[in-house]
Amino acid sequence: RSSPKPTKTQRKMNKIPLTALPSLLALCRLTQVRWSRYDPSYVEPEVNKELYRKPWEELTEEEKEKLELKAVQPIKAAPPSLSTSVFSENGVFVKTLEAIKRKQLEKYHKAPEDEKETIECNPYVIFHQALKNCQPIIGLSSITKGGKTYQVPVPLKDNRKRFLAMKWLITECRENKNRRMLMPEKLSQELLQAFNNEGPIIKKKHVLHKMAEANRAYAHFRWW
Numbered sequence: 683r684s685s686p687k688p689t690k691t692q693r694k695m696n697k698i699p700l701t702a703l704p705s706l707l708a709l710c711r712l713t714q715v716r717w718s719r720y721d722p723s724y725v726e727p728e729v730n731k732e733l734y735r736k737p738w739e740e741l742t743e744e745e746k747e748k749l750e751l752k753a754v755q756p757i758k759a760a761p762p763s764l765s766t767s768v769f770s771e772n773g774v775f776v777k778t779l780e781a782i783k784r785k786q787l788e789k790y791h792k793a794p795e796d797e798k799e800t801i802e803c804n805p806y807v808i809f810h811q812a813l814k815n816c817q818p819i820i821g822l823s824s825i826t827k828g829g830k831t832y833q834v835p836v837p838l839k840d841n842r843k844r845f846l847a848m849k850w851l852i853t854e855c856r857e858n859k860n861r862r863m864l865m866p867e868k869l870s871q872e873l874l875q876a877f878n879n880e881g882p883i884i885k886k887k888h889v890l891h892k893m894a895e896a897n898r899a900y901a902h903f904r905w906w
Contacts, residue, residue, distance in 0.1 A: 720758050725751060727760040777866035779805040782873060802877075812876035816847035816883045820894045825903050834903045835894035850883045851876070858882070 728734075733745065741749070782805040790801045802808055821842070822833040838846070851872055859868045875881030 721756075724756050724758045727757050727764075728752070729760055729764045774865055774869070777864075778869045778873070779809065781866050781870035782808055785870065785874065808877045809873055812873040813844065813847050813851075815879055816850060816876050816887060817843035818846055818887045818890050819843075820891060821846070822890070822894055822897065823904075825900075827903055832900045832903055833893065833897050834900045835897055836904055847883070850886055854882055 728748070733749075736745075738746070783803065786801060786803045786805070786808070790798055790803055793801060802811075818838060820835050821838045823836045824831050825834045826832075851869070854872055855865060855868045859865070872881060872883060876883050
């Protein structure tokens with residue numbers, strides 16, 4: 683029985699001298715490095731807002747030089763791990779969790795012994811469950827058919843559900859908040875109500891579901 687013919691790759695390897703094999707193997711071990719998309723002229727971003735809030739007279743010479751350079755030089759985009767949001771910078775979310783914990787512990791100590799086991803004191807569990815309770819299952823999409831616009835019920839994706847729940851919570855806290863009440867206090871109040879399936883956010887979700895139920899006759903327009 684004849685031996686199989688060598689492949690094209692095997693024939694090429696046979697032509698390589700033995701002295702070149704170590705360098706070839708070392709080259710195979712190299713990993714590809716992704717180069718930066720930014721030119722060396724780009725400067726690093728400054729995500730600390732306190733630097734921009736300082737008066738010009740209080741800045742050091744180095745800080746003044748940096749600000750002058752950033753006025754004329756291109757700046758790199760900030761990495762996604764850094765955030766200048768007021769919710770992370772001023773600790774609004776941390777203060778909200780502290781307010782939830784304080785309210786639940788106060789409720790726990792005032793409750794009788796047989797009801798203490800049913801009271802949830804972990805603010806993270808309360809936050810995630812409240813956010814889950816606020817998420818709508820189905821939404822409405824405007825579709826034009828025959829010169830008329832219909833509100834067609836469509837199922838929502840997970841990221842859209844979370845977005846609507848968080849948007850409703852923040853909007854409710856900003857618009858219907860007493861001017862003397864702080865944002866963490868109002869947000870903790872809304873989260874506790876949503877945790878118990880109560881409050882305006884849950885009502886808004888039920889209204890959306892009722893509108894989708896009323897327009898179920900137009901559901902077939904989704905595929906048109």
